[in-house]
Amino acid sequence: MTDADNVCRAELLLDQARNWYGDLSASGDGRFLAFTDGMLPMIMPLTASTSKRLFENDNLILLCMYWSPQKPVLAGLLLDNSTQARSFFLYDAESGKMLQAGDTQLAEEADFINPHVCWSPDGKRLLLTSARSVHLIDLEANKTFLHAARVPNEIAEIVWSDDSSSFALVEVIGQARQRYIFDDLDYRKCVLHRYRIKPDFSINEDHAQRVESRNTIKLVSFWTNDRVLYLEGRLISKRLNTPFWDLSSAFTANLTAGPATSVSRSSDGKDAVGAPSTLPMQYLYVFRNLDGKFKNIYDAGFNHSNNLYTDKFNNIWFIGLRRPEEISQQQNVYSHRQSPYPFPESNVSVFSDIPASKMTLLLKFLEEYNLRLLRFNSSISRIFTLANFGGPLNLWSGDLRKIVEGLGNEEN
Numbered sequence: 528m529t530d531a532d533n534v535c536r537a538e539l540l541l542d543q544a545r546n547w548y549g550d551l552s553a554s555g556d557g558r559f560l561a562f563t564d565g566m567l568p569m570i571m572p573l574t575a576s577t578s579k580r581l582f583e584n585d586n587l588i589l590l591c592m593y594w595s596p597q598k599p600v601l602a603g604l605l606l607d608n609s610t611q612a613r614s615f616f617l618y619d620a621e622s623g624k625m626l627q628a629g630d631t632q633l634a635e636e637a638d639f640i641n642p643h644v645c646w647s648p649d650g651k652r653l654l655l656t657s658a659r660s661v662h663l664i665d666l667e668a669n670k671t672f673l674h675a676a677r678v679p680n681e682i683a684e685i686v687w688s689d690d691s692s693s694f695a696l697v698e699v700i701g702q703a704r705q706r707y708i709f710d711d712l713d714y715r716k717c718v719l720h721r722y723r724i725k726p727d728f729s730i731n732e733d734h735a736q737r738v739e740s741r742n743t744i745k746l747v748s749f750w751t752n753d754r755v756l757y758l759e760g761r762l763i764s765k766r767l768n769t770p771f772w773d774l775s776s777a778f779t780a781n782l783t784a785g786p787a788t789s790v791s792r793s794s795d796g797k798d799a800v801g802a803p804s805t806l807p808m809q810y811l812y813v814f815r816n817l818d819g820k821f822k823n824i825y826d827a828g829f830n831h832s833n834n835l836y837t838d839k840f841n842n843i844w845f846i847g848l849r850r851p852e853e854i855s856q857q858q859n860v861y862s863h864r865q866s867p868y869p870f871p872e873s874n875v876s877v878f879s880d881i882p883a884s885k886m887t888l889l890l891k892f893l894e895e896y897n898l899r900l901l902r903f904n905s906s907i908s909r910i911f912t913l914a915n916f917g918g919p920l921n922l923w924s925g926d927l928r929k930i931v932e933g934l935g936n937e938e939n
Contacts, residue, residue, distance in 0.1 A: 541571075541578070549838075550589065554599040559620040561601055563589050568603065570620055581618060586610075590642035597650030600626070600666075604642050613639040615655065617666075628664055628671055641682070641863045647691035652724075654694060656682050656863065661696065665728065675730045676722050683717070683864050684874075688749040689853075695721045695736075695755045697744050699864065709764035709867040717744040721755055721783065736783040738803055747780075747844075747876050748858040751851045755783040758811065758844075764869045768818040771894045772869075773810075775883070780808040780848055809847030810883040813870065814890055816841045816899040840872035843901060845886055850878040856907045877907055881931055888934040903927070 541548065546565025553560055553573070560571045560578075566588040571578035582605070590613070592603030599620040606613050617626035645654040653664040659682060663675040678698040685696040701714035711717075719738040722730050736755060738744065743762040750756040760778030784801035820838050850856065858876040865871060879886065893901065893912070902911040911924045 550592065552594060554594045554620060555596050556599055559599050561592055561594065568592060570601070570618070572620075581616070591644060593644045593646060595646055595650035596648055600650070602644045602646065602653055604639050604644065615639065626666075627669065643861045643863065645685055645687065645861065647687045648689055649691040652691055654685060654687070656685060658682070661685065663724070663728070663730070668728070670728065672728055676732075678720065681863070684746045684860050684862050686746045686748060686860050693721065693723050693749070695719060695746060695749070697746055703867050705867060707867055708766065709762065709869055711743045711762045712741070716741050719744050719746070719755065719757055719783065733787050735785065735787040735801070738783055746860050747846070748854065750782055750854065753786045757781055757783070764867055769894070770815045770818075770899060771890045772813040772815070774813060775808075775810045778811050780806040780846065782806060806848060810845070810886065811847070812845040812886060812890055814843045814845070814893065814901065815870070816901070837900070842870040842874045844874060844876045845890070846876055846878050847880070847883055847886070848878055849880060854878075855905070857903060857905060877903060879907060881928070885931045885935050889931050892934055
């Protein structure tokens with residue numbers, strides 16, 4: 528188990544599972560553990576030695592669950608295996624009770640086609656996307672707003688602003704022509720939308736920050752001066768599967784124009800809407816943990832029995848970009864795009880000022896050792912991975928810069 532900074536503090540041994548354990552995650556305060564036993568959601572206080580099931584119905588299997596960033600409140604989506612109906616739940620681990628989602632119509636009208644729950648940074652709001660709609664849940668007001676935002680086409684990604692009062696999403700128009708090779712020219716275009724939530728919970732789009740592109744748009748985070756950082760470029764999937772992708776020459780890092788509240792007046796007295804601006808990006812590397820679901824992501828080799836399997840995609844985007852101090856070094860954005868899009872599900876962006884040549888050495892090292900399970904602490908100063916450098920499969924961690932410098936010395 529690790530604390531909020533991903534530093535190992537305690538070891539925990541769970542009882543024997545009925546089927547298999549998965550989806551392990553600790554609450555932000557480090558007091559509770561959520562996991563699945565054969566896809567059935569479980570909860571366990573870290574001060575206790577026993578766990579309990581959240582639902583007694585064996586037909587309910589977990590699609591996703593995420594802890595609130597601030598409190599031990601768990602939000603998730605379930606699938607009833609007997610009826611194929613999907614449902615949403617909120618569980619307060621501290622009180623041990625389920626919470627109302629604010630509106631019983633949520634389960635009836637939202638189809639939850641996209642299995643992801645998006646918490647706001649303050650932990651007071653959630654966004655649920657279902658096909659072309661965004662549903663807003665405000666826990667503090669105990670209200671649910673169905674179809675709070677709606678676009679004509681599929682929603683690919685969504686991200687909150689740091690103050691939890693705005694969000695941005697990417698709409699994708701068109702579909703892939705091939706099942707195995709992604710080419711963004713098969714699509715008509717991508718559209719970035721930015722929305723503001725007013726005190727009365729009405730939601731308006733800020734059209735000054737809307738961006739349309741014939742190529743791929745990937746959300747990263749909100750930036751300074753109330754703008755949105757995104758990547759834009761031509762994306763074509765490789766024919767050979769490899770965990771290390773160099774997209775430096777294919778993409779640029781961009782900021783949306785200033786918000787409508789800060790647009791300037793032109794000489795004729797009309798609003799002058801600004802244009803997106805490009806930031807100097809040293810490199811853009813992506814490291815994928817999976818080439819396909821239910822495949823071995825770690826094999827010790829040499830006839831060892833250390834193997835590791837996972838069914839969750841996790842793509843780490845190493846961005847060589849100088850970030851402002853108020854912007855977190857690590858940003859998470861979930862992508863709803865399915866295959867043949869090469870970077871579905873969890874996408875973690877890591878900002879770093881490590882030179883491109885040294886960062887390349889690190890990723891090549893990880894690729895050669897087939898180390899696909901990677902984590903970082905919040906300041907991106909330490910890296911964590913599972914490896915068998917010393918025999919049995921172990922959790923290894925180290926100072927990121929020292930590891931990179933060491934690899935550079937070996938190369939020389």
